[in-house]
Amino acid sequence: MKYNLLGRTGIKVSEICLGTMTWGSQNSEAEAHLQLDYALDAGVNFIDTAELYPTTPVSPETYGATERFIGSWLAARGNRDKVVLASKVAGPGRSYIRGGGPMTRAAILEAVEGSLERLRTDYLDLYQLHWPNRGHYHFRHSWAYDPSNQDPARTGAELAEILETLGELHKAGKIRAVGLSNETAWGTMQFLKLSDTLGLPRMASIQNEYNLLYRSFDLDLAELAHHEDVGLLAYSPLAAGLLTGKYLGGARPDGSRLTINGDLGGRYQPYQEPAVAAYAALAREHGLDLSQLALAFCLTRPFMASVIIGATTMEQLKTDIAAADVALSADVLDGIARIHRQYPAPI
Helix, strand or coil: CEEEEEECCCCCCEEEECCCCCEHHHHHHHHHHHHHHHHHCCCCCCCECCCCCCCCCCCCCCHHHHHHHHHHHHHHHCCCHCCCCCCEEEECCCCCCCCCCCCCHHHHHHHHHHHHHHHHHCCCCCCECCCCCCCCEEEHHHHHHHHCCCCHHHHHHHHHHHHHHHHHHHHHCCCCEEEEECCCHHHHHHHHHHHHCCCCCEEEEEEEEEEHHHHHHHHHHHHHHHHHHHHHEEEEEHHHHHHHCHHHHHHHCCCHHHHCCCCCCCCCCCCHHHHHHHHHHHHHHHHCCHHHHHHHHHHHCCCCEEEEEECCCCCHHHHHHHHHHHHCCHHHHHHHHHHHCCCCCCC
């Protein structure tokens, strides 16, 4: 397992991060603990969660369950110092989370205290803004994305209030580092400029979707990541399971996410099928597991801080973590480039 620096924080994180969004819906507390034990033994020191989780499906009844599962594991193992623990404050839109209101100083302070209590810790290594108040183009919103209705004055004031609140929490020792999620290049740069101007914590990472089927980060955000040391924490590196190949030909395995979340957050539609089939054929041609090919490709990207995997079974978890040991040949990378040129935006 390799370890990368998290921005300019000095914190080192494993190149594979254990995602947790199925714990509390598809996975029990005991299964979550088994995954954590295995991942830690395999060299994974980075755990990502959120107050919103689990998300398969999202539900007011299960809100916070994932953090509680992690908290009980930390308490039982007594190994808080062995892990880099990341969580997120929810943005607006969920009526059962602070009335669905936007991120404000009061909302962030309340959210942090709730996460710390559920996680049974007195600090978070990384605290992330799950999605921005002003909206974003992620999760298939790119087809109708229109930032022209944003109010510059209001947006600027909100960003400053959010960053100042994170600065308070950092000064109090409740968070070590801060990061973004579902953000844009412009939004990230505004936070970085505010950090420089106000002497506040600097965004260390950005958690956005990245996989063989969705590579918008390759453009402006890749340039930002390179020059500003804001590494990508890639979520959905298997495109919600599409890049395992298990849904090819219309298959819907029992208990799979497709049977729970309908269209996989807009990813499951006709355009993805030929692209997935092409990547599956490439994997077969070179004797590779499709999941491992997809994850190993993400690990080759120069802007990658860590790739967030998620598994509902131990078999899946072992396959995904083992991708860290898979080296892709020049022929495989050339094949990926050809397929990407043919299917540049299939989801």
